[in-house]
Amino acid sequence: MNECSFILVNSYSLKVESMKDAVQEQLIAARRNQILEAATRVFAEKGFHLTTIKDIAKAAGIADGTIYNYFENKTALMLSILDLMNESDQRSEDFSKFSAMDFRSFIKGYMRHRLMVLKADNFGIFRVVISEVMVNQELRTLYYQKIIEPTFIMAEQFFQQWADQHIIKPIDINLTMRATSGMILGLIMLHIMGDTLLDEKWDALPDFLTDLLLDGIGDKP
Amino acid sequence: MNECSFILVNSYSLKVESMKDAVQEQLIAARRNQILEAATRVFAEKGFHLTTIKDIAKAAGIADGTIYNYFENKTALMLSILDLMNESDQRSEDFSKFSAMDFRSFIKGYMRHRLMVLKADNFGIFRVVISEVMVNQELRTLYYQKIIEPTFIMAEQFFQQWADQHIIKPIDINLTMRATSGMILGLIMLHIMGDTLLDEKWDALPDFLTDLLLDGIGDKP
Amino acid sequence: MNECSFILVNSYSLKVESMKDAVQEQLIAARRNQILEAATRVFAEKGFHLTTIKDIAKAAGIADGTIYNYFENKTALMLSILDLMNESDQRSEDFSKFSAMDFRSFIKGYMRHRLMVLKADNFGIFRVVISEVMVNQELRTLYYQKIIEPTFIMAEQFFQQWADQHIIKPIDINLTMRATSGMILGLIMLHIMGDTLLDEKWDALPDFLTDLLLDGIGDKP
Amino acid sequence: MNECSFILVNSYSLKVESMKDAVQEQLIAARRNQILEAATRVFAEKGFHLTTIKDIAKAAGIADGTIYNYFENKTALMLSILDLMNESDQRSEDFSKFSAMDFRSFIKGYMRHRLMVLKADNFGIFRVVISEVMVNQELRTLYYQKIIEPTFIMAEQFFQQWADQHIIKPIDINLTMRATSGMILGLIMLHIMGDTLLDEKWDALPDFLTDLLLDGIGDKP
DNA sequence: TATGAATGAGCATTCATTCAT
DNA sequence: CATGAATGAATGCTCATTCAT
Numbered sequence: 001m002n003e004c005s006f007i008l009v010n011s012y013s014l015k016v017e018s019m020k021d022a023v024q025e026q027l028i029a030a031r032r033n034q035i036l037e038a039a040t041r042v043f044a045e046k047g048f049h050l051t052t053i054k055d056i057a058k059a060a061g062i063a064d065g066t067i068y069n070y071f072e073n074k075t076a077l078m079l080s081i082l083d084l085m086n087e088s089d090q091r092s093e094d095f096s097k098f099s100a101m102d103f104r105s106f107i108k109g110y111m112r113h114r115l116m117v118l119k120a121d122n123f124g125i126f127r128v129v130i131s132e133v134m135v136n137q138e139l140r141t142l143y144y145q146k147i148i149e150p151t152f153i154m155a156e157q158f159f160q161q162w163a164d165q166h167i168i169k170p171i172d173i174n175l176t177m178r179a180t181s182g183m184i185l186g187l188i189m190l191h192i193m194g195d196t197l198l199d200e201k202w203d204a205l206p207d208f209l210t211d212l213l214l215d216g217i218g219d220k221p
Numbered sequence: 222m223n224e225c226s227f228i229l230v231n232s233y234s235l236k237v238e239s240m241k242d243a244v245q246e247q248l249i250a251a252r253r254n255q256i257l258e259a260a261t262r263v264f265a266e267k268g269f270h271l272t273t274i275k276d277i278a279k280a281a282g283i284a285d286g287t288i289y290n291y292f293e294n295k296t297a298l299m300l301s302i303l304d305l306m307n308e309s310d311q312r313s314e315d316f317s318k319f320s321a322m323d324f325r326s327f328i329k330g331y332m333r334h335r336l337m338v339l340k341a342d343n344f345g346i347f348r349v350v351i352s353e354v355m356v357n358q359e360l361r362t363l364y365y366q367k368i369i370e371p372t373f374i375m376a377e378q379f380f381q382q383w384a385d386q387h388i389i390k391p392i393d394i395n396l397t398m399r400a401t402s403g404m405i406l407g408l409i410m411l412h413i414m415g416d417t418l419l420d421e422k423w424d425a426l427p428d429f430l431t432d433l434l435l436d437g438i439g440d441k442p
Numbered sequence: 443m444n445e446c447s448f449i450l451v452n453s454y455s456l457k458v459e460s461m462k463d464a465v466q467e468q469l470i471a472a473r474r475n476q477i478l479e480a481a482t483r484v485f486a487e488k489g490f491h492l493t494t495i496k497d498i499a500k501a502a503g504i505a506d507g508t509i510y511n512y513f514e515n516k517t518a519l520m521l522s523i524l525d526l527m528n529e530s531d532q533r534s535e536d537f538s539k540f541s542a543m544d545f546r547s548f549i550k551g552y553m554r555h556r557l558m559v560l561k562a563d564n565f566g567i568f569r570v571v572i573s574e575v576m577v578n579q580e581l582r583t584l585y586y587q588k589i590i591e592p593t594f595i596m597a598e599q600f601f602q603q604w605a606d607q608h609i610i611k612p613i614d615i616n617l618t619m620r621a622t623s624g625m626i627l628g629l630i631m632l633h634i635m636g637d638t639l640l641d642e643k644w645d646a647l648p649d650f651l652t653d654l655l656l657d658g659i660g661d662k663p
Numbered sequence: 664m665n666e667c668s669f670i671l672v673n674s675y676s677l678k679v680e681s682m683k684d685a686v687q688e689q690l691i692a693a694r695r696n697q698i699l700e701a702a703t704r705v706f707a708e709k710g711f712h713l714t715t716i717k718d719i720a721k722a723a724g725i726a727d728g729t730i731y732n733y734f735e736n737k738t739a740l741m742l743s744i745l746d747l748m749n750e751s752d753q754r755s756e757d758f759s760k761f762s763a764m765d766f767r768s769f770i771k772g773y774m775r776h777r778l779m780v781l782k783a784d785n786f787g788i789f790r791v792v793i794s795e796v797m798v799n800q801e802l803r804t805l806y807y808q809k810i811i812e813p814t815f816i817m818a819e820q821f822f823q824q825w826a827d828q829h830i831i832k833p834i835d836i837n838l839t840m841r842a843t844s845g846m847i848l849g850l851i852m853l854h855i856m857g858d859t860l861l862d863e864k865w866d867a868l869p870d871f872l873t874d875l876l877l878d879g880i881g882d883k884p
Numbered sequence: 885t886a887t888g889a890a891t892g893a894g895c896a897t898t899c900a901t902t903c904a905t
Numbered sequence: 906c907a908t909g910a911a912t913g914a915a916t917g918c919t920c921a922t923t924c925a926t
Contacts, residue, residue: 218434
């Protein structure tokens with residue numbers, strides 16, 4: 001064995017090492033996701049407080065203790081679910097496809113996107129997150145910082161641009177954004193609370209809300 | 222003792238009985254309210270699940286067991302609080318004072334009313350009710366039937382009337398109502414979640430929202 | 443009913459009240475003792491860490507939860523047992539019966555007392571207390587302050603008095619006390635560790651130790 | 664390959680084997696010591712029950728599972744630590760250096776040795792061992808057989824010899840030894856329990872105790 | 885009716901030990 | 906032999922609810 005082969009071997013073993021590490025990391029990530037997925041499912045069904053660690057472990061097909069190899073405690077599961085929601089939001093928040101559209105289509109497209117994504121899984125985890133956020137200060141802060149604030153920061157650019165182009169009136173942009181988001185959020189909550197009419201007309205909402213938002217309901221002859 | 226006296230006594234005792242009953246009922250109602258008031262206070266502070274019966278009993282200045290003489294269980298307390306909110310809503314929902322106003326003033330007045338009432342006690346019990354409603358089917362149904370539905374039914378009359386008078390456009394009234402309520406509900410939730418801008422501009426909201434709702438944000442030259 | 447009778451009635455009801463309270467207090471004290479007695483028994487048998495709350499509850503014939511109506515937690519039980527030991531020490535520490543004796547008899551009497559009391563219940567709880575004291579800072583401090591220090595303070599007076607009367611040599615009283623207590627403590631521990639010879643000759647110890655302490659083992663012709 | 668080469672090879676391989684074995688054994692012993700050293704350190708700091716296998720593994724820089732390749736279970740670690748203490752005792756118990764001294768110097772030297780060795784590492788593992796010994800029958804027996812009994816057996820020879828030479832009085836040697844050891848043990852425990860005076864005067868103890876033991880405290884004119 | 889002590893099911897969390905890799 | 910993820914039994918503690926007084 002010459003020096004060169006020694007180096008090669010070494011390099012090979014390094015490669016193997018790093019490959020092992022990579023595999024390890026993937027396994028860990030997979031297990032984490034498995035647990036989070038199960039937790040999301042059970043939380044969505046029974047709510048945070050009525051869900052036991054045993055429930056989640058059973059749903060994930062693992063032992064109770066294993067969960068604690070991946071998460072500090074029950075609350076940490078909730079926080080991680082928030083992160084997951086955040087990530088999936090970020091990933092899906094692809095505005096490029098909307099940007100070529102005219103203004104009205106953009107708003108409609110965006111609303112359709114938001115309303116459909118949540119409807120898709122029946123507002124499951126959203127319900128639980130909101131429930132806990134209402135009552136848990138830590139989660140509340142996290143939710144605002146990770147999900148709501150970033151959205152506002154991004155949305156502000158759009159609204160500002162539209163205001164500059166005189167597409168929308170020169171009104172308080174911050175309040176406008178909040179009124180808009182609030183409307184969507186509130187409608188989702190009304191739906192969750194069991195408003196059947198909203199359920200029936202959910203698909204019509206994007207168009208309806210866009211018109212309402214842009215034109216108002218006042219009848220000006 | 223003759224028959225007559227028997228009757229008299231009887232009649233007297235009945236009277237006394239019924240008087241006693243009346244007093245009793247009042248006492249019972251008073252105690253119930255005492256408990257509910259305490260429960261509301263503690264729930265608002267700590268949330269439903271972190272509040273113990275002992276907490277409530279202590280806040281009400283009575284023994285744990287006494288609560289169970291007036292309420293089936295902890296959940297029943299929550300339901301009764303809902304009823305209380307409902308009643309106070311009904312009582313305050315005095316539209317007569319608004320009815321003389323012109324349309325825009327009416328909307329502004331109504332919004333101001335709703336937004337201020339909740340802000341007043343810092344959204345305390347509202348937060349908890351929402352939290353539980355998100356997660357508890359029974360409560361959800363009750364909340365919808367007792368609070369949301371009645372509001373919609375009443376509001377519908379107003380909107381219909383305005384539509385007939387061509388004050389608002391001939392659009393889907395049901396969706397309009399829901400969008401309006403949703404907007405208010407959503408803004409309250411954004412405030413609860415810690416949106417500081419909303420907190421600062423809360424007083425400006427009624428006027429802003431009314432204009433937004435009636436005129437839209439689109440800039441039509 | 444005149445004022446006087448009113449006062450009497452009042453005074454009577456006060457009396458009843460205070461009697462009820464007194465009974466209550468006795469019941470509470472009784473239950474506390476019941477639990478402590480059970481805890482002492484089980485701790486002595488299995489040691490602190492291997493004893494479960496369920497064990498103690500079972501031994502006391504009550505439910506697990508009841509224990510927590512009387513003690514903060516498992517550790518508090520241990521601390522209370524210390525207090526109990528302390529109290530019983532104080533009560534039994536009646537030196538008056540020794541004080542009439544001559545010096546040598548006094549020492550013998552005291553040693554006999556200490557060695558017999560502990561032997562009586564087979565060093566049971568003493569073993570556990572020592573075990574925990576070795577390892578638990580809080581308990582250690584408490585044990586020293588409540589049991590050891592008071593003993594030293596009292597003993598110091600005796601030794602000082604004997605030194606003044608030239609009954610004992612003018613040596614370091616503090617070290618002497620500690621050596622004496624240490625000897626007793628150490629012998630108890632050797633017994634606990636299973637020294638059979640000590641067990642056999644336990645009754646001879648008081649006399650032996652007294653002579654050893656007073657005269658030394660050195661053979662001075 | 665002929666027979667001879669076979670033998671050679673065989674013999675060679677045997678040699679290699681046995682060399683390998685020797686190396687292996689050394690490696691095993693080294694790993695065992697590494698683990699025991701770590702365990703001793705952590706036990707001394709946190710106590711037996713509050714120390715986890717993970718703690719020890721981390722302190723030893725190895726994986727949890729590895730410990731179980733060298734020790735049956737957590738208790739076995741404790742037992743092995745006892746053995747280690749025993750060995751180090753045996754090794755240090757070199758009385759030859761004392762044997763030339765006169766009697767009083769011998770006792771002083773021995774006491775100084777015992778008291779300093781333990782003080783040196785702040786009674787760390789001693790505290791834990793005593794704690795467990797108090798409560799664990801198996802450990803108790805082992806401790807007595809491996810540490811206490813051998814000491815007594817050896818000490819007996821010395822005392823017997825001194826008695827024969829009329830250096831010490833013709834008293835019960837077994838009780839004398841126990842009283843002496845007990846005194847040292849008890850003083851160590853008082854120190855552990857936080858007696859500050861003992862801590863200050865620790866260095867003066869050997870001389871003080873020797874005089875006390877030999878001459879007694881009685882003032883005989 | 886009021887009390888509050890007693891109950892005991894229920895749960896989050898820990899950790900010694902195992903075992904596949 | 907080393908690893909460390911997986912296991913799941915075990916436990917301290919909580920708290921809604923009951924019930925004797």
